[in-house]
Amino acid sequence: MTTTADRGAGADRAPTGRAATVERLTPTEVAVGMPLGLGGAPAVPGGPPAPGAPAGGARAVLEELTARALRAGPVVVSFSGGRDSSAVLAVAAHVARREGLPLPVPTALVYPGLPHADESGWQRAVLEHLGLTDRLVTVTVTDQERLLGGAARASLARHGLVWPAAAHADALVDAVPPGARLLTGEGGDEVLGVRRVTPWAVARADGRPHGVRHLRELAGTVGGAALPLGPLTARNPWIGAPAWLRGPARAALRRDVAARARTPWRYDRATAAMTRWRVPGVLARNLQALADGRGVRWHHPLQDPRFVRALARDGGAWGFRGRTDTMRFLFSDLLPDPVLARRSKASFNGSRFGADERDFAAGWDGSGVDDRLVDVVALRRHWLGDRPAGSTGPLLHQAWLARARPGEGTR
Known part of the structure; x- marks a missing residue:
């Protein structure tokens, strides 16, 4: 039976344990809208798995990472219908059935009035293929995810400026039961995508x-x-x-x-090197920090360094022929080929910018933002345009925090 949840900002829940620590962006990174550069220990491509890491190829590692989440408690999969979230859901269902564990709960956000965010056709196809149609939970999103909505302002007042800006108001996290594990397909585009060697791998495989x-x-x-x-x-x-x-x-x-x-x-070296970029680490750390109060534990298996390094070993020097070839290598037994090969993607930025954000931009005097890094006139013009970029969310929050009165957003 399909259920629907319509929720706004929920009350804080019991924490999941040791609280995660927020990693702040530099002023330049706030302007750009993302972490830049490297962080963490160097990757060792082709080497043995680290002590305690799952053994085997990338698929085996992914299954073991997913099994650990399934054994720890109920698992909710953030399911957009895209091929990354579909792959994570398929692996979770496969592992749960094999080990006699509770099936994952695919949870999809529904955005009325946003045609670019509609993935319902793909969702139905995947759920029917996996035999999970009766497990689907949908969450209708109206204004819960606005960057300056009530939930976001309360979170900003509590946590300050945190990247990604969208994490301050996440309707999915608010709908997940306390104590659940929330699996996502984050990082799939990057980790499963092409490398410098890919055009040569294609020519090598085809002979021309x-x-x-x-x-x-x-x-x-x-x-x-x-x-x-x-x-x-x-x-x-x-x-x-x-x-x-x-x-x-x-x-x-x-x-x-x-x-x-x-x-x-080389594919293997380029893939393993991805574990050193700051984006996935900061994303995972900050999402968890903001979700701790709600009692939810995030898992991003596709960008887990253990999976990334295993995929590097699988691909070797030449790697795969491209994104679709990588998907087929990993998931051809779990998902239909049209899902593995699809190129279209949904867009959800429309849920972030609305009347409150445009009103703020229209009356903004440029304060709070470093004008050595940002042209405030061009930024205001962009915010008042048709489709503001999600990357400007940190700047919007920075400007709002500079104008917010003490206690504003906490009520």
Whole structure:
């Protein structure tokens, strides 16, 4: 039976144990809207698993990580219908049935009036394939996730400026039962995506390049000047640098993009090196810090360093032919091929910006934001545009905190 939950900001729940510590961004990172650079210990590609890490290939590691969550308590899977969350749900259901554990609960957010966020067709296909249609829980999102809504303001007053901005008001976390484990597909685009070597792996497997575009991709990987495929392409707005960024912030962003483009050429080394980038670590730490008061424990198995390193070993020097080939390698026995091969993605930014955010932007005098890093006129113009970027959430929160009166947002 499908159930529906319509909830606003919930009261704090019993903590899950030792509280996670928030990691703050630098002023430049706030302007850019994400952590930059490296952090953590160097990865050792091709080496043996670390002591205590699950043994086996990437699929076996993923199953063991998921089994540990299933054994620890009820598991909820953040299920958008995209291929990453579908893969995590499929693995969780497979492991639960194999080990006689309670099945995971797929929980989907529903956004009335936001057609770009509608994944219901894909969700039905996946749930029917997995035999989980009667397990689905849906949460209807109206204004709970607004960046300056009541839930976000209360969280900002309590925790201060925290990245990602969306974590301050997460309708899914608010709907998860206390003590549950919340599994996500975070990191799938990056971890399962292409590397510098990918165009060469395709040409090697097929015995020839595929047209002029493929030749350009092959040439573009040689010096590490660009990633021709995947998350850092010419279609990505990060490459051109947003119009509201000024010199130092713009330069920092471009240095970060260039550093990512200069990852090792070999697939295994490039994949293992991803465990050193700050984004996944800061994301996991801060999401947990904000969820501790609600009694929820996050798990992001696709960006877990143990899975990433196992995938590096599986791929070897040449890796896979691309994102879809990687999905097929890992999950072809669990999901139908149209799901593994799909290219479309939903967009949820529309749930974050509404009347409150636009009213604030319209009356904002530019205070609270470092104008050496940000062109406040261009930023205000962007906020009042059709589709404000989610990356500007930290700047919006920074500006709001500078104007907030003591106690504002706590009621």
